[in-house]
Amino acid sequence: MSADPCARGRRPRPLSPKPVAGVADPGPRSLTATTFTHRTCWVGRVVSAMITLLIVSCANFASPPAITPAIIENARPDHASAKELVTGRNLFVSRCLECHTLPSVTKHSPDEWPHLVSRMSGRANLSASDQSAIIAYLRAASFVRH
């Protein structure tokens, strides 16, 4: 009857024989309604698979490095505490993607980040302490010590 894989092994359930109080019996389910249900089932599966893929891939490349002992060590010359680095990372992920995608922390060097962040700070409306926390985080996260 139908070539839809979602329809395989399934039959439209017979309508409940009990009439709903006050509602006229709608009669047997029409063919169009049945086809529509099956199509929705198939489309639903594809859409949920796509949404899952999107979430997984975004989670992977949008997440800048978390505060690790190595990053805390990198921030030592700047006298930035672990707490300030956490604040800086939180501000970075929440405030620096209002206008564009989050830049990768390794896109610029520790020497380049301060002036870039101060150039963006006016636009992002950041206070001086927000700014220095973001700079401390980006400077420390932008390189790996060897």
Ligand code: HEC
């Ligand atoms: C109000 C909008 C806005 C906000 C908020 C914002 N930016 Fe930008 N950003 C821009 C625009 C517009 C450009 C492109 C033009 C330019 O480079 O000036 C840009 C460009 C950049 C670039 C590219 C420069 C390059 O050569 O790679 C970097 C890096 C960057 N922003 C970092 C940041 C960081 C870090 C923050 C958070 C502190 C931030 N942005 C917040 C608007 C914004």
